[in-house]
Amino acid sequence: MARASLLYLGLVLCVHTLTAQDVGQIRTGQEGGGQEDGEWFTGAHGVQDLAQLSWDYLQCWFSPEECEESERPADWGWPTVSWESLRFLSDWYSRVSESGDYAYGRISNNLTGLQWDLSRRVHGQHLAKDLIVTSFQDFLEDSEPKKPLILSFHGWTGTGKNLVARIIAENLYEDGQRNRCIRIFFPQLHFPHASHLEVYKVQLEKQLRDISLRCSQPLFIFDDADKIPVALLTSIIPYITQSETQQTPSIFIFLSGLGSTAINEVALTFWRAGRHREEITADDLDRPLKASIRDQGDSVLLWHLMTEDLVDVFVPFLPLERAHVKLCARDSFVARGLPYTETALDVLTKGLLFVPKEEKLFSAHGCKLVAQRINFLQ
Missing domain, CATH: 3.40.50.300 (P-loop containing nucleotide triphosphate hydrolases)
Incomplete structure (x- = not known):
C-alpha cells in the first residue's frame, strides 16, 4: 500500500504539472508520445483522466489481492475513465515499480x-x-x-x-x-x-x-x-x-x-x-x-x-447456494481481521437476492455483493 500511495501521489503531481504545450505535443505524437512503440494509445489526456479515479479504484488496480470483487465497477467498466487511461496506468505502474534487475517474469508453477x-x-x-x-x-x-x-x-x-x-x-x-x-x-x-x-x-x-x-x-x-x-x-x-x-x-x-x-x-x-x-x-x-x-x-x-x-x-x-455465500462472507471477515458470528453471517445472507422465485436456492449475484453487505453491517 505504501508503494501504491507513492504512485498515486506521483500521478497527481504529474497531472498538475503538465502544461498545455505538453498535452498538445503528446497528443500529436511529439516528444515520444506517438505510437511508434506500439502501445495501445498515446496521451497525457490519459493521465488527466486517471485523476478522476477514486482511491478505491486505484487500490483495486494496484493490489487486486486486497480488493474485494464487489469493489470493482460493474464489468470493470470504470465509468468516466477512458480505456487508454487505464492502459497508461498499467504500463506506468510497471515501469515505476520494477527494480533495475527485475526479470521479465519469474515462474513458480506451485x-x-x-x-x-x-x-x-x-x-x-x-x-x-x-x-x-x-x-x-x-x-x-x-x-x-x-x-x-x-x-x-x-x-x-x-x-x-x-x-x-x-x-x-x-x-x-x-x-x-x-x-x-x-x-x-x-x-x-x-x-x-x-x-x-x-x-x-x-x-x-x-x-x-x-x-x-x-x-x-x-x-x-x-x-x-x-x-x-x-x-x-x-x-x-x-x-x-x-x-x-x-x-x-x-x-x-x-x-x-x-x-x-x-x-x-x-x-x-x-x-x-x-x-x-x-x-x-x-x-x-x-x-x-x-x-x-x-x-x-x-x-x-x-x-x-x-x-x-x-x-x-x-x-x-455452478451457481452458489446460501451456505457457499456464508463461506465467502466468513472469508471476507477474516481477511479484514474482523470478528464474526453465525448470526452475523445469517443476517448478511438474508439481505441478498436468491432465485428462482419459488425455491430461492441460488444467490443471484454469487458472492459479489458480500463485501458491500459487510460494510453496511459495521
Missing part, C-alpha cells in the same frame, strides 16, 4: 499451492477445482507440450471465475497478476470501439507476440470473452494453435457468462431430484454447455474456438 488455494478459497465449485488442477498437472508435467493450454471458464456472475484466474496467477507466477508474463484483457477497456478493430488486431497481435518472445510461459486472460469481437480471432489463432513460430508453452484462459443458464438448470434439476450438487459430473454439463455456446452462432469468438476444437477444457462454475 501445483501444491494451486490445489491448496482452490480448496481453501473457492466454494461450491468441485468440478472447476478438479478440472483445473488436472489440466495444469498434465500441462506442466509435459516437458514438450504440443500446443498451448486453453481453458474456458463459464458461469454466473460472482461464482468465482475471476478469483480462480487470480489464484492460478498467484501460484504459477511470482508476484501474481503483476508478473510481466501475464496479460489480462478486458473487452470494454481494450476493444471498446467497433470502428477501431483493425487497430486492435495489430495491437493485440503485438502484445501476444512480445510476451511470447520474452517469457518462457506466458499467461493470457480474456475477461468477458463473449464480448470480444470475432474479428480479433485472426490475431489470437496463431498463438493458440501449434505453430513453428510458437516456441513457448503458453496458457490462455477465457472467462465468460455464456452457458450459465444451462449450468444453472442442471444444478436446479439435481436439487429438485433430491441429489447433492457434488454428484454433478463434467459429463452432465458438457453437452448443455456446448449446446448453449453453439446456439450463439458464429458472431461469438468462443463459438469459433469450440467448433475448431481449440479449447482443451470447458470449466463450468
Whole structure:
C-alpha cells in the first residue's frame, strides 16, 4: 500500500504539472508520445483522466489481492475513465515499480499451492477445482507440450471465475497478476470501439507476440470473452494453435457468462431430484454447455474456438447456494481481521437476492455483493 500511495501521489503531481504545450505535443505524437512503440494509445489526456479515479479504484488496480470483487465497477467498466487511461496506468505502474534487475517474469508453477488455494478459497465449485488442477498437472508435467493450454471458464456472475484466474496467477507466477508474463484483457477497456478493430488486431497481435518472445510461459486472460469481437480471432489463432513460430508453452484462459443458464438448470434439476450438487459430473454439463455456446452462432469468438476444437477444457462454475455465500462472507471477515458470528453471517445472507422465485436456492449475484453487505453491517 505504501508503494501504491507513492504512485498515486506521483500521478497527481504529474497531472498538475503538465502544461498545455505538453498535452498538445503528446497528443500529436511529439516528444515520444506517438505510437511508434506500439502501445495501445498515446496521451497525457490519459493521465488527466486517471485523476478522476477514486482511491478505491486505484487500490483495486494496484493490489487486486486486497480488493474485494464487489469493489470493482460493474464489468470493470470504470465509468468516466477512458480505456487508454487505464492502459497508461498499467504500463506506468510497471515501469515505476520494477527494480533495475527485475526479470521479465519469474515462474513458480506451485501445483501444491494451486490445489491448496482452490480448496481453501473457492466454494461450491468441485468440478472447476478438479478440472483445473488436472489440466495444469498434465500441462506442466509435459516437458514438450504440443500446443498451448486453453481453458474456458463459464458461469454466473460472482461464482468465482475471476478469483480462480487470480489464484492460478498467484501460484504459477511470482508476484501474481503483476508478473510481466501475464496479460489480462478486458473487452470494454481494450476493444471498446467497433470502428477501431483493425487497430486492435495489430495491437493485440503485438502484445501476444512480445510476451511470447520474452517469457518462457506466458499467461493470457480474456475477461468477458463473449464480448470480444470475432474479428480479433485472426490475431489470437496463431498463438493458440501449434505453430513453428510458437516456441513457448503458453496458457490462455477465457472467462465468460455464456452457458450459465444451462449450468444453472442442471444444478436446479439435481436439487429438485433430491441429489447433492457434488454428484454433478463434467459429463452432465458438457453437452448443455456446448449446446448453449453453439446456439450463439458464429458472431461469438468462443463459438469459433469450440467448433475448431481449440479449447482443451470447458470449466463450468455452478451457481452458489446460501451456505457457499456464508463461506465467502466468513472469508471476507477474516481477511479484514474482523470478528464474526453465525448470526452475523445469517443476517448478511438474508439481505441478498436468491432465485428462482419459488425455491430461492441460488444467490443471484454469487458472492459479489458480500463485501458491500459487510460494510453496511459495521
